[in-house]
Amino acid sequence: MALVETNPRPKVHDARQRVWFERIPASYWIVCIALLIMPAFASEFTLYQVFGWSFILGMISLSLMFLGGYGGMVSLVQMSVAGLAGYMVAIFGDSAITDISLGWPWYIAIPLALIVAMVFGTIVGSLAVRTEGIYTIMITLAVAAAFFYFTRQNYVVFNGFSGFNGVLPPNLFGVDWRQSIPFYYLTLFWAAVSYFVVLYISRAPFGLALQGVRDNPRRMAALGYSVNAHRIAAYAFAALIAGTGGILLTWQSAQISPGTAGIGPAIDILVIAVIGGMSRPIGPFIGAFIYVLLKTFAIDILLSVGLSGERFQLLIGLGFLAIVFFSPDGLLGLWDRWQEYRKRDPLLDRSEDRL
């Protein structure tokens, strides 16, 4: 019987035998090279406003995808976490509001900002993990609303309605990071780091366990996992990504105010994740790119057909409706179904690999 046999080393899976760069599909290389040489073709506006903004919103949305897609927890507080990190950089570091800003060097201000964001994310997480589904959304939305009103009314720390302006990235290595090309590479770098870290963690014990908690929390407890502790740790990690995105967002517009992390932007982050798809980490970046394109160019489209340019939200809303209607799992879901369709045998009307 098998129990008394010694364990012959099971055959190693083919994918593990190949060198790491052989395992990366060609499409990854193409996207990677295209993104790296983008500044050679794209205008400054496109680099800074379209790509830079897409990467940043993609990161914040990625933190939601990590919680929602892997952990089954839809958190609307991610934009507030990002906003808080932005505020902290302004408060600990430099801004035009010299009465409040402490003017500490970047290597203290940025880590501190991220720590504060993570503590905030962890606290909200520890409240939210006691609930499920719609109640998680409600609790996190309530915290996001409270954050918005608190920052708008508090003048001592958050400088109220006007917030902080003149929040600039440090001139590290003598580079002005707010120039379009450096800013493009700065945001691309951090977006890529967060993307690959999330991808990596999804197959590490922590990420696997998080997916287990999503699928069946009761079973996870029966395997020895502390379900709530795992969920809270996921919130803390997601806050780190959102916080990094928040700092970049603050640098992009050189200012942070309550409106940056209002209820509208909080919901936009969810919209981005849903448009892109929450099943894989690339989804939020695709969603963010489409969102930014719509937000940037919808006005021109509307004006060209004789409608008022202020109605650009209408286009975003219609696009969102169409995607949710035709593909509840976002563009990634559409893509997966198309791939499946392509593999179908036209005669047997089923997938070839199931033949």
Next chain:
Amino acid sequence: MTFLDTSGTSVSDRLSVTGTANALELRGVSKLFGALAALADIDLIVKPGERRAVLGSNGAGKTTLFNCITGDFAPSTGSIRFFGEEVAAFPAQERIRRGLRRTYQISLLFTGLSVLDNVYLACCGVSRGRFSFLRPRRDDALMASAENLVHVVHLDEVRDTRVSELSYGQQRQLEIAMALSGAPRFILFDEPAAGLSPAERQELIEILTGLPGHMGFIIIEHDMDVALRVAESVTMMHNGRIFKEGKPAEIEDDEEVQALYLGGEEGLGHG
């Protein structure tokens, strides 16, 4: 591997190598659902290494008993001691970390993950590595033990397959692999043979009888062939109470049991 050690297959051999505390000791355990007493005043003692079958009709309270022991439900009253330690107030994961495992009547697996990932998760659950942000290396001990368990339950061929694509029998085998992970001291099997083919049942019996000597278990099973072949003692339950305990042969010959479950004519072996 020590896991594969089958020495000491008789109960006396096994009991001689284990400590004095009972593996499981339930005193006055009750579970009320509103006015319904799913369990009423259960006293149950299982010695270390003992293999016990719990039999009874549907609704007798067998699965509720398991749920109370593992912490899926808190018992309404009573004490539960696991190797001498009172665990009734512990959450499920604390009991699991002390070496208690279970399988579920309806497979509770992670259908979106592969077979190996499921077992690996089960192995990580009781280790400090469960919070690790680092992927397992090729020589990772937990991954090696997960691979071994996949091998033990004969799922090598499908180890990288998504669980949702497995047959029912394979899912039941995977359930057992997950219960065997992380050096358990005591396992609760909830109808492991339900829905299996005769060949799969035979395989299951071999897996259960081949478990290491110190590893006791309780098995809930409607298939008497399976239950009586793997168990050394039997507890009969009826309406949330224990009404008979004894050796399989005694239970099989008991007139009361026959009257209650078998209409007094057939032997339990045909049940």
